[in-house]
Amino acid sequence: MEVPVPPTVSSLLADRAGEEMALNDRYLNPQMGRILRTLGFERSWVGGEGAHLIDADGRRYLDLFGGYGVFAIGRGHPEAVAAVQAVMEARTGNLPQLGVTLLSGLLAEQLLARAPGSVGAMVPANTGTEAVEAAIKIARAATGRARILHADHAFHGLTLGSLSINGNAEFRDGFGPLLAGCDEIPFGDLEALQAELERGDVAALVLEPIQGKGVNLPPPGYLRAAQQLCRGAGALFVCDEVQTGIGRTGRFLALEYDELEPDMVCLAKALSGGLVPIGALLVSRPAFETVFDGMERAVRHGSTFGGNDLAAAAGLATLRVLDTERLLERSARLGELLLEQTAPLTDEFEVVREVRGRGLMWAIEFGPPAGGVGRRLWERVEARQPGLFSQLITVPLFHRHQILCQVAGHHMNVIKALPALTIEEEEIVRFAQALRETIAAVERYPTALARFGLRTGLRAARAGA
Secondary structure, eight states: OOOOOOOOHHHHHHHSTTOHHHHHHHHSOHHHHHHHHHHTOOOOEEEEEBTEEEETTOOEEEESSHHHHTOTTOBTOHHHHHHHHHHHHHTOOOOOSSSOOHHHHHHHHHHHHHSOTTOOEEEEESSHHHHHHHHHHHHHHHHSOOEEEEETTOOOOSSHHHHTTOOOHHHHTTSOSOOTTEEEEOTTOHHHHHHHHTTSOEEEEEEOSSBTTTTBOOOTTHHHHHHHHHHHHTOEEEEEOTTTTTTTTSSSSGGGGGTOOOSEEEEOGGGGTTSSOOEEEEEOHHHHHHHSOSGGGTTSSOOSSTTOHHHHHHHHHHHHHHHHTTHHHHHHHHHHHHHHHHTTHHHHOTTEEEEEEETTEEEEEEOOOSSHHHHHHHHHHHHHSTTHHHHHHHHHHHHHHOEEOEESSTTOOEEEEOOOTTOOHHHHHHHHHHHHHHHHHHTTHHHHHHHHHHHHHHHHHHTTO
């Protein structure tokens, strides 16, 4: 049987538009389709520009997901697009494998110039989880030790090694046995860290300067003290900046707030402007040279597509945009505005427990009201489905205000925002006002909860639940 020639991408985009959900349900992840239909989030997204997504009807949605923080310089930034196009038009000698290319070296030069002096080499990767996997391997090889410490609630990726240092059971369950020698300590607990380090067998401690799941900030002084304890115990100190890096928190790296000098730094997500998969591990020279210590050991770690010209060009363009548009300063300033606009919600509403963040990495946490009736209903709802209250906020924000945001983790009443660093001030003010209006309506939530339950129940039934 003769197989027909596949149509061009241009014709596919035109002729098959609107089939996204059907194709997903048949070939990809039907459970994701059920979630989208239940929440009413099923849309045909046909475009993106800056801080916005655009659906098939031309409606613009303020995107506070940001592709999990990938679109820091905004969707489709012309400089990043032009850089990728320039590489394609130049037809560079990409991926010679037994050879090296210019752009990957230039990206390493740029990143290391912006990083702490404690790191001096780059290992290219394609994703954040690849960067974390490389950190685990290099830490073990450089120290001759096996154990890797991580914090509770940590998120470092979903491949086997990074999953083994993932502090969230919902991601780990069913995939064991995981990598041996990976142990969890409480985030912010220096005594627990010291007790583990005193055993003398820890290769590395891997920490996010701000935890992505929940946007949990460390106690003052914790990160610097943790680094010092690792130094004293001969363990490597690894900062996972996959989400917090590339200007997200108002500095190029969040570790700058504590003047840290880690042995390794993991980067990815925003580094390519959201155009090309990319990752990078910045490594201290002593650790790097212990691993790559001879010609026959030059390829003991690597990746087929790591350091490809398209990704490197997009990365270089992203760094240029950060500088020319002063996005670090913008992130810090707009982050302060976002906190100013939303911090008063803790005093205005009983259900708002805390507003927190740094730069344009922001979260709001909800808790039960003090009143007896309201508290009992909250507890009944949470007993049935923990984290449901947060959906009472995100769903109206999407449908009534065209704002897309996310719950910050499984079974938690925390909503998170990772907007583009190019977001306009008026959009931040609009989000804060929409949030205030939504919480005010939902705080009278027995009625709101009933409406939400009926609506999502009907949608789940239609989705085949």
